[in-house]
Amino acid sequence: MIFSVHVEVRLRPGIADPQGSTIERALPSLGFDGVTGVRVGKSIRFTVEGADEASARAEVEDMCRRFLTNPVIEDAVVELTAAEAAGASS
Amino acid sequence: MSRRVGVVLFPGSNCEQDVLEGVSLVEGQPEVLWHGDATVKGVDCVVVPGGFAHGDYLRPGAIARFSPVMSAVAEFAAGGGPVIGICNGFQVLTEAGLLPGALQKNRGLKFLCTTVPVRVEATDTPLTRSADKGAVLRIPVNHFEGNYTCDDDTLARLNAEERVVLRYVENPNGSIDDIAGICNEARNVVGLMPHPERAASELLGSSDGLPLLRSLVA
Numbered sequence: 325m326i327f328s329v330h331v332e333v334r335l336r337p338g339i340a341d342p343q344g345s346t347i348e349r350a351l352p353s354l355g356f357d358g359v360t361g362v363r364v365g366k367s368i369r370f371t372v373e374g375a376d377e378a379s380a381r382a383e384v385e386d387m388c389r390r391f392l393t394n395p396v397i398e399d400a401v402v403e404l405t406a407a408e409a410a411g412a413s414s
Numbered sequence: 415m416s417r418r419v420g421v422v423l424f425p426g427s428n429c430e431q432d433v434l435e436g437v438s439l440v441e442g443q444p445e446v447l448w449h450g451d452a453t454v455k456g457v458d459c460v461v462v463p464g465g466f467a468h469g470d471y472l473r474p475g476a477i478a479r480f481s482p483v484m485s486a487v488a489e490f491a492a493g494g495g496p497v498i499g500i501c502n503g504f505q506v507l508t509e510a511g512l513l514p515g516a517l518q519k520n521r522g523l524k525f526l527c528t529t530v531p532v533r534v535e536a537t538d539t540p541l542t543r544s545a546d547k548g549a550v551l552r553i554p555v556n557h558f559e560g561n562y563t564c565d566d567d568t569l570a571r572l573n574a575e576e577r578v579v580l581r582y583v584e585n586p587n588g589s590i591d592d593i594a595g596i597c598n599e600a601r602n603v604v605g606l607m608p609h610p611e612r613a614a615s616e617l618l619g620s621s622d623g624l625p626l627l628r629s630l631v632a
Contacts (some may be wrong), residue, residue, distance in 0.1 A: 338520070339563065340521075340561075340563070341517070342518070342519045342520065342521060342522060342523045342524060342561075342588075342590070343519065346522075346523050391472075391476065392472070394473055394476070394509065394516050396508075396514075396515060396516040396520060396563070396564065396565075397516045397563060
């Protein structure tokens with residue numbers, strides 16, 4: 325089976341985010357008031373083959389731990405959808 | 415016989431020539447270690463220099479750590495061999511798990527290119543053994559992601575075990591506890607953001623890097 329994967333890489337809670345705080349400080353100068361808690365992350369999309377959803381997810385989580393994130397400062401949220409099944413049903 | 419210092423060259427390294435020249439100045443024998451070769455060629459000391467290894471894609475050091483040479487560097491370090499990571503080299507060593515913590519974007523998103531005073535906090539490392547404890551050295555920094563961070567337990571251990579090797583006198587980038595350089599538990603792997611090779615002659619504005627370069631060949 326082929327799965328579409330979206331990995332959202334986020335700074336872990338409590339880790340300072342200089343990009344987020346710079347954006348947050350810039351927004352009021354454009355008239356956007358009341359914005360707080362800005363955090364900047366990364367979005368990574370790809371497709372992956374796997375026997376089933378559980379094994380594909382396990383592989384993506386291993387990728388996140390070993391390569392796509394730096395676990396010292398980052399977390400990942402993985403979204404996985406079966407691309408092939410969606411194609412077959414149309 | 416002079417000590418052989420291997421300088422790792424990745425695609426995107428840009429400080430390797432300065433390190434090679436600095437090692438020659440202190441009468442060491444420098445040589446280049448190619449990233450694609452899984453060997454450190456029997457050198458006495460390895461330097462991972464500054465630059466933008468593999469374009470800093472994904473994160474600085476994230477791709478470089480998988481280079482064939484890095485498995486040889488890790489093996490050399492595990493055997494007690496001295497390994498020094500300067501700037502991008504420090505980022506590579508943290509990504510490779512040879513040093514704890516991580517280097518984040520500077521406080522205020524400021525790219526730094528200036529000379530700063532740093533204090534020598536420990537002299538029992540391969541980078542500082544020819545320096546004086548407490549000495550304040552003027553050494554250039556040149557980085558965007560030099561803001562050292564780690565969890566509270568790691569920081570407590572670094573301090574308790576006197577593994578902070580260099581500290582900024584005035585913190586330029588937001589690094590936790592003013593950390594400019596640290597070493598591993600065995601004290602043979604050292605990472606630092608400042609560039610001692612760029613302070614190797616008064617002609618360059620400072621020769622304060624010389625005691626650190628001399629340490630590599632001592």
